[in-house]
Amino acid sequence: MVPGHSHFTGSGKAHYLMTRKALTLGSAVIDIIVTIDPDRIEQMQMRNADTSFLLVEEGRKVDAESITRHIGGGGINTAVSLARLGFDTATLVKTGDDRNREDVTTRLAEEGVRLDHVLKDPALATGSSVLISSHDRNAGIFTSRGANTALKREDLKPGTFQADLVFVSGLSNESADCFPDVVSMAHRAGANVAVNPGIRQLTSRNEAFFACLDKLSILTLNRVEAEQLVARLVAMGVADQKTVLKPTGYPASLIDRGLSAGGFCLPFDSWVRAMTSLGVGMVLITNGADGAYVGTSDAIWHCTVPKVKVAGTAGAGDAFASTFAGLMTCGESVEDAIKGATCNAGSVVSHLDTQTGLLTREKLAARVRRYEPKLKVIRWDLG
Numbered sequence: 001m002v003p004g005h006s007h008f009t010g011s012g013k014a015h016y017l018m019t020r021k022a023l024t025l026g027s028a029v030i031d032i033i034v035t036i037d038p039d040r041i042e043q044m045q046m047r048n049a050d051t052s053f054l055l056v057e058e059g060r061k062v063d064a065e066s067i068t069r070h071i072g073g074g075g076i077n078t079a080v081s082l083a084r085l086g087f088d089t090a091t092l093v094k095t096g097d098d099r100n101r102e103d104v105t106t107r108l109a110e111e112g113v114r115l116d117h118v119l120k121d122p123a124l125a126t127g128s129s130v131l132i133s134s135h136d137r138n139a140g141i142f143t144s145r146g147a148n149t150a151l152k153r154e155d156l157k158p159g160t161f162q163a164d165l166v167f168v169s170g171l172s173n174e175s176a177d178c179f180p181d182v183v184s185m186a187h188r189a190g191a192n193v194a195v196n197p198g199i200r201q202l203t204s205r206n207e208a209f210f211a212c213l214d215k216l217s218i219l220t221l222n223r224v225e226a227e228q229l230v231a232r233l234v235a236m237g238v239a240d241q242k243t244v245l246k247p248t249g250y251p252a253s254l255i256d257r258g259l260s261a262g263g264f265c266l267p268f269d270s271w272v273r274a275m276t277s278l279g280v281g282m283v284l285i286t287n288g289a290d291g292a293y294v295g296t297s298d299a300i301w302h303c304t305v306p307k308v309k310v311a312g313t314a315g316a317g318d319a320f321a322s323t324f325a326g327l328m329t330c331g332e333s334v335e336d337a338i339k340g341a342t343c344n345a346g347s348v349v350s351h352l353d354t355q356t357g358l359l360t361r362e363k364l365a366a367r368v369r370r371y372e373p374k375l376k377v378i379r380w381d382l383g
Contacts, residue, residue, distance in 0.1 A: 020329060022087040023161060023191075024322070025182060026075030026169030027148040028118075029127040030100045033312065033352055035065040036132065070353040071107040073127060073148070074169030074196070077318035077354045079113045081344070082167070084360045085326045090114040092160060094147045094175075100126035117160055121147045127172075133312050133352070141314070151175035156182060161189040165329040167322055170198030180208050187215040194218040194325035196317065202228045214279025218328065220321035223254065223287045226271065227261040234264045239274040243267035245300075245380050252290045255302070255380075268293070269382060272300060284324055284338075286317065292342060294324075294334050299381050303338040306374035308346045315354025320345035323364070336368075339375045343367040 041062060045052040056062060079091035091113055095101040097120045104126065105115055124147040131141050149172045156178060166186035171179055179201065186193045193216050202209060202225055210232065213219070221229075233239040245267070247256045254268040266274070272295030275283050285293045294301040324341035332340070344364055348357035359367060368375070 019088050020164040022082040022089045022165040023163040024075050024078040024091045024167045027073035027127055027172060028076050028093040028095050028104045029073030029129050031070040031072040031129050031131055033068050033070060033131045033133060036062060037065055071104055072354045074318050077315050078167050078169055078322040080111045080355050081319055081322040081358050082326050083111045083113050084358050086361050087326060090117055092117040094119040094121055094151050095126040096124050096147045097122040098126055119155055121150045124150055131314055145172045149173035149175055151178050153178055153181055156185060158185055161185045161191060163191050165325060166191040167194045167325055169196050169318060170201060176201050176205055180212055183212040183215050192217040192329050196220040196321040199225050199228060217281045218284055218325050219280050220284040223285060226285050227259045230259050230264050230266050231262040233274045238277050239266050239270050241266060241270050243269050245269050254287055254293055269300060286320060292338060294338055298383055299379055301334055301338060302378045303342055304376045305342055306346060306371045308350050310349045312352045313349055316345045316349050319348040319358060335377045339368050340364055343371055
């Protein structure tokens with residue numbers, strides 16, 4: 001059970017007979033995905049940083065393997081994810097009044113997602129992105145956020161948040177100003193509040209983000225995002241900077257390397273204790289090929305990641321975070337939820353776009369069984 005968040009049963013027995021309600025918030029985007037053979041575009045990797053760049057010669061026309069159009073965005077991806085898992089799902093997103101809006105609403109209707117809260121702003125276009133996929137398929141993204149930036153406080157109605165799960169993905173620009181109101185309304189409605197905010201929101205609205213921590217059931221971040229919080233936790237005096245865990249012997253493991261930023265370093269369990277002391281029920285941290293970690297005030301879990309052929313990495317985070325939150329809301333154990341989330345994300349990266357690989361509950365269970373020998377979960381007690 002997640003302390004202070006009673007909707008999680010923690011029993012390890014999933015309650016599938018009852019249809020649960022979910023609401024997602026975030027962006028609605030038209031994704032144009034350009035796939036380029038690695039021989040036709042140069043990649044430059046930095047020697048002293050975890051970054052690489054795709055280089056295009058100015059004035060040169062580059063032949064692409066394919067150029068395809070898809071529906072995406074965090075609000076839509078997570079809505080489709082939860083709908084396929086069996087939730088009665090609605091999404092609160094804002095689009096323009098254009099052809100792209102029609103395509104977004106058509107996709108949602110096809111997936112059984114309710115359209116009651118799909119808002120429109122005639123003054124702005126529906127968001128769009130161009131993704132350049134080559135080499136390791138970790139796409140570079142050009143984005144025009146459009147109406148995704150225009151969510152206002154008056155768009156938030158208390159009745160909208162009557163759900164078992166409210167999942168908030170990244171909010172863009174001015175829309176991010178609504179984050180505290182969204183979290184507060186969802187919390188007051190008694191929903192499990194799951195958040196996957198993105199690094200822009202963590203850095204530009206750090207104060208507002210920290211003020212909401214005690215209302216969050218699940219906070220999902222990747223390692224780089226988690227490291228952005230280290231200096232603040234140290235400055236607040238809530239991080240003891242001690243570890244009770246023995247090294248695993250794997251340098252990439254968060255247990256061994258900890259989290260570092262701004263000249264500060266925290267052992268991973270110290271970071272987890274600090275975050276949960278501020279009220280977060282559960283933290284979910286992804287660390288690339290090393291796998292994913294779940295932390296509560298009592299324990300830390302780690303799940304390995306089976307290798308799959310990667311067609312595109314876009315949408316993997318949305319799939320992972322929404323699947324974990326959905327399964328926990330349905331009463332799964334932490335171990336089963338993290339296995340399911342890992343497998344659904346693995347299915348998504350096996351496809352070029354962000355939604356084709358999202359699995360129904362039955363297909364997800366089958367994939368977990370298929371990859372079970374490679375899904376190793378380790379638990380460390382923090383008590």
